[in-house]
Amino acid sequence: MNNTTLNSYDSLLRVLYNQNKLTEYANLAHDASYEYYFKKDYPKAIKYALEEVKYKKHLSVEKQKNSLFNLGLFFFKNEEYSKSIDTYNLVTDSFSVDEKTYRAYCENAKNYQKLGDYYHAKNYFRKGLARPEQISTKRLPLIYLNNITLNQVIESKETLKENAILLNKVDSLSNIITLKPGDYYSLLNEYGIYYSSPSPTYNFEKSKYYHLKALKTSIGNNDSLRIVASSNNIAKLLNLEKKDSALYYINKAITFAKKEDTNLAKLYLNRADFFNNKNKLHEALKSLNTALQLTLPSEIDTSYTSTPDLKLLKLSNNKILTILILKEKARYILENVTHSKNKELLNIAYKNIIVIDKLLDIVRLESSEKESKLFWQKEASQVYALGVDACYKLEKPNTAFYFIEKNKALLLLENIVKNNTQNRSVVPVSVLQKDLDFKKRIYALENKMSISSNTLLQDKYYSLKIKYRAFVKTLEKVYPGHYKLSQPLDLINLKTVKNNLTDGRVILEYILGEKNSYVLFISKEKTLLKKLSTNEPLGLSINKYLKLISKPFNNNFDLEECRATSKNLYATLFPFEIDSILKKNDQLLIIPDQTLQNLPFESLNKDHKYLIEDFEISYAYSLTFLNSNKSIKRDAPHSFIGFAPESFNYDHLQTLPRSKIETTTIGNQLDGLVLLDDSATKEHFFSKAKDYKIIHLSTHANANDSIAPWIAFKNEKLYLNELYTTKNQAELVVLNACNSSLGEMNAGEGVFSLARGFFYSGANSVVSSLWNVNDKSNSEITTNFYRYLKEGKTKSSSLRQAKLDYIHTHSLSDVSPYYWSSLILIGDATAIYTxxxxxxxxxxxxxxxxxxxxxxxxxxxxxxxx
Structure with missing residues (x-):
């Protein structure tokens, strides 16, 4: 068969088909597909592989599986990633489990990575590597190295730790087997990248050593692709140290690179970075436009003043690189143009940010995993900060509002909209129940893994995640309105926000960027965008202040230190022009960002007065979310339900004797249902809470466990992810428990706290705590809060008055903000009772x-x- 010319395959196949020799037909099609594959003619390789698959039933089971595996590979090489996924799914789902099964999972990980669904790719790698002993030793290094490459894209603390483990595994394997030249090069290259990653792993000398060794290896193998890749990585490292030699490696690599080499665009990106470091803005912008051209399928205007059309950008062969290039273009301009006189350049930056925003919307809609959406939201967060910076310099405060809103709680908003979509009614109950069952099983395994994990548990978990994704993918086509948003969500506009403001009420909306941070002041009459000025990084100032107020003052020195820190923080967060206008108002709605979400603004001290003494304060994740969430119809039939376990059957949790008194008192005030001790179970919460306007929980909680935050009931814990499977109709949820507003911080999305979980499941507003609360003071404040609420006051006014009562009736150390400022109101602030x-x-x-x-x-x- 080796002497058979490629042109004769079709005629030979026709002969075999006419003779009904279908086994021979399939075998010949297999040979043809491989021959074209090695010639890199992937369309023809696919053509003959499809012929082989068509008659696979005439082959042995092993050959059937192999034919599908090869077809999946050919689709991948031809950049038909969705078809490759479907084909590899047949390999994993239609045959008994063997090495090819686990390899197919790992190949699908590469497909999802190419599609930008990075965390779904992660699921597939984890599933494929759940039983590494099932994969031959010679194949493992490349799979581990591919996993490392994915982790570098995600770039988180967790993936950095995982890469250290994976690199050690490949290193260990290299002592057992001789690595293929390509795998050995990749190992050196990945070590170089690992040591060039941000702190704590950054080590210039080690990174340089591995990259130079990788370059030497690629030169020895006469491998031009890898020579270019290594030179690019060395240049990137040298750029980090702002060394002139970076340009030598860049220019040398450009001469080696072919036009279709994906590293060529990265080289021009590095070239741009070099010139930007040298303050040569125009040279940097020219290089960026060349880099951009190389990611796109057709010619663009490469003058630095142009911004490509969105339709063309959507066809990019590497969307993450395209977005990075456009983002860098905006960043370079904004960092170099320090005033608003150069309108032309600033408008170029602004136009770039607008088009990146639209491209990010498309990419986010294509992502399926929550974590992948969070990845893109993190990327978008940097873009929106640049957008606000551009608006500040162009004096466009109204437009800045759009970018600030886009930077907050989009994923939560998306889930709320999907949960309450009118199309929900067309989804059969049986389908919704199956969806819920999937989620419950996934979350149950997550919670088990947070306590103790093993290979079997992980294998079950990632199998279930993959099955659930396949289930949802099928339903997206049948019920698109429920399972997938077809277009980006509309944000509330500034005019609507202003029209909805009552007299005396103003909004402060913050955005914290890597270099610049801003506050947007909104009243009925004015919109002001102000830059936050600080002598030290704002995050450090906030953390320093939080450390001071999260414990009682022991002496006068503690008090004075707190006042001084608070005064400086106040001056930063309330620029002079805004501070002078605030005096004419008495209600503040704060939309915080990042670490500001951990800050109780009411505790800020100015002129020996706390902010709460002058203002009624509430918080929201975003104005769009606040408005959308308020519009949801809630008609719970009963008024109040309170849960107070008092004592617990597990984990040696401390008894809470005050919780029983507090909850009973409040229950009597509001004529509600009180579930104490043995009745305060998780099962009762699931079965009863959905029917009550107010849900009160007086118990233990732990949000410091960012993997699985929980709240304690009598018999067991309720984990944050379990809240995502429940529904409530609460106008108000009160979490009189420690740290219930804290959780894992996600850039551009916010804190994943227990409070957020209750919003996800239907709450209109939540009162929650920012640190370990004092049982006595919290109980006093909470009881008075409900008393004022029953009198018809608004939620924000009730909480303020309850705190003021505490401040006015206590003295000395007992009046420390630690005792009274931990509880905050998030969400709708209006009255519940007339x-x-x-x-x-x-x-x-x-x-x-x-x-x-x-x-x-x-x-x-x-x-x-x-």
Whole structure:
């Protein structure tokens, strides 16, 4: 068969088909597909592989599986990633489990990586490597190295740790087997990249050593592709240290690189970085545009003033690189243009940011895994910070509002919209139940893994994640309105926000960037965008202040230190022009960002007065979320349910004697249902909470466990992810438990806290805590809060008054912010109960109307009779 010319394959196949020799037909098609594959003619390789698969039933089971595996590979090489995924799924789902099964999972990981769904790719790698002993030793190094490459894209603390482990595994394997030249090069290259990663692993000398060794290896193998890749990595490292020699490696690599080499665009990106370090902006922008051209399928205007059309950008062969190039273009301009006089350059930056935003919307819609969406939201967060920077320099505060809103809680908003979409009604109950069952099983395994993990548990978990994704993918086509958003969500506009503001109420919306941070002030009459000025990084100032107020003051020195720190922080967060306007108002709605979400603004001290003494304060994740969440119809039939376990059956959790008194008192005030001790179970929470307007939980919680935050019931813990499978109709949830507003911070999305979990499941507002609360003071404040709420005050006014009562009735150390400022109100701040005064005036008005009606009738009667 080796002497068979490629042109004769079709005629030979026809002969075999006519003779009904279908086994021979399939075998010949196999040979043809491989021959074209090695010639890199992937369309023809696919053509003959499909012929082989068509008659695979005439082959042995092993050959059937092999034919599908090869077809998946050919689709991947031809950049038909979705078809490759479907084909590899047939390998994993249609045959008994063997080495090819696990390899197919790992190949699909590469497909999802190419599609930008990075965390779904991670699931496939983890599933494929759940049983590494099933994969031959000679194949493992390349799979580990591919996994490392994916981790470098994700670039988190976890993936950095994992890469250290994977590199050691490949190193260990190299002592057992001789690595293929390509695998040995990749090992050196990945070590070089690992040591060039941000702190704590950054080590210039080690990174340089491995990259130079990789370059020497690629030169020895006469491998031009890898010579280019290594030279590029060396240049990138040298750019980090701002060394002139970076340009030598860049220019040398450009001469080696072929036009189709994906590293060529990265070389020009590095070239741009070099010139930007030298303050040669125009040279940097030219290099960026050349880099951009290399990621796109057709010619663009490469002058630095141009911005490519979105339709063309959507066709990019590497969207993450395209976004990075456009982002760097905006960043270079904004860092070099320090004032608003150069409008032309600033407008170029602004246009780039607008088009990146639209491209990011498309990429996010294509992502399926929550973690992949979070990855893209993190990328977007940097873009939106640049957008606000551009708006500040272009004096466009109204436009800045869009970018600040886009930077907050989009994923939560997306989930709320999907959970409450009108299309939900068309989804059969059985399908919704199956979806819920999948989620519950996945979350249960996550919670088990957070306590103790093993290979079997991980294998089950990643299998279930993959099956669930396949289930959802099928349903996306049938019920698109419920399972997948077809377009980006609309954000609330500034005009609507202003129209909805009541007199005396203003909004402060923050965005914290890597270099610059801003606050947007919104009142009925004004919109001001102000830059935050600080002598030290804002995050450090906030953490220093939080450390001071999260414990009682022991002496006068503690008090004075806190006041001084608070004064400086106040001056940063409330620039002078905004501070002077604030005095005319009495209600603040704060939309914090990043570490500001851990800060109780009411505790800030100015002129020996706390902010709460002058203002009623509430918080929201974003104005779009606040508005959307308020519009949801909630009609719970009952008023109040309180849970107070008091003592616990596990983990030696401390008894909470005050919780019983507190919850009983509040329950009596509101004529509600109180579940104490043995009745305060997780099962009762699941079965009853959905029917109540107010849900009160007085118990233990732990959000410091960022893997699995929990809240304690009598018999067991309720984990954050379990809240995602429940529904409530609560106007208010009160979490009188420690740290219930804390959790894992995700850039551009916010804190994944227990409070957020209750919003996800339906709450309109949540009162939660920012640190380990004091049982006595919290109980006092909470009880008074409900008393004021019952009187008809708003939620924000009730919480403020309860805190002021505490401040005015205590002294010395007991009045430390530690005791009273931990509880904050997030979400809708309006009243739940109608004020008695309002009821009185309504009754009076009705009586007046009735009397007036009676008088008019009497006059008419007298007139008719006269």
């Amino acid at each position: 004020s008695y005064n309002v009821l009185f005036y309504i009754a009076l008005a009705l009586l007046f109307i009735a009397i007036l009606f009676f008088i008019i009738k009497k006059i008419k009667f007298v007139g008719n009779n006269s």
